[in-house]
Amino acid sequence: MNKTLLLLSTAAALMISGCASHEAEVKEHKAAEHVEKTAAAHGASHEKHWDYAENGPAHWGEFSKTCGTGHSQSPINIVPGKSVEMNHQYDLSMHEDVHTTASVIDNGHSIKVTLKAGGTITLDGETFKLLQFHFHGKSEHTVDGKRYDMVAHMVHQNPETKQLAVVAVFFTEGAEDPILNDVINNVGGEIEVDPQDLLPKDTAHYYHYIGSLTTPPCSENVQWYLLKQPVEASKEQIEAFRKYYVDNERPVQELYDRVVESN
Secondary structure (H helix, E strand, O other): OHHHHHHHHHHHHHHHHHHHHHHHHHHHHHHHHHHHHHHHHHHHHOOOOOOOOOOOHHHHHHOOHHHHHOOOOOOOEEOHHHOEEOOHHHOOEEEOOOOEEEEEEEOOOOEEEEEOOOOEEEEOOEEEEEEEEEEEOOOOOEEOOEEOOEEEEEEEEOOOOOOEEEEEEEEEEOOOOOOHHHHHOOOOOEEEEOHHHHOOOOOOOEEEEEEEOOOOOOOEEEEEEEEOOOEEEOHHHHHHHHOOOOOOOOOOOOOOOOOOEEO
């Protein structure tokens, strides 16, 4: 009787031990899987990405070959004395007076305002719709080597051909700008905006050339229009924006055989 009880007790102990061992292995396996998944997720969140610092413009060719090898890259230095008369086929006609709502986000590279219903520009009889505008803490294009205090890039697209056209509005320090406060104070929210309020009174005089996006993928065949008359922003507004971005500008690129037109 005692021997039978002893054998049963021993068997039970072995079964319990085996189950415990199996449970431990399962837990260990699940823990290992968790570590692997966590590590993978951690690695994905730290995937190399372009920026304006460690992976700045000198390294952008690693993210898009065009950034490093393209011969129609932007921005450039405008030398007014070397510009030629505008080909009036590509005169800029602006129709930005549209009251709309827009989302304001910090996309990690700039403060971007995406419009629910943007205005338009007309180039060579084709209509380009305003999709968004964003800001740089200093102008990317220079004029005779001069960099302006800020710039707004108004990005338009032809809905049929998908070609892009960008209108650059330079800022100098002066009076308060009517749009900047709403933008800066509502990052992550929505604003009511009329894009025409971004523009100077004189939109008939500008520089024009064929360039590229100024950030990866640096796609080329972008129509650039740089308005000659700057607008003003107060010192406080410029400083408030630069708390977000002060050095988010790409260095000027080689002009190569391109021509800058002037109107």
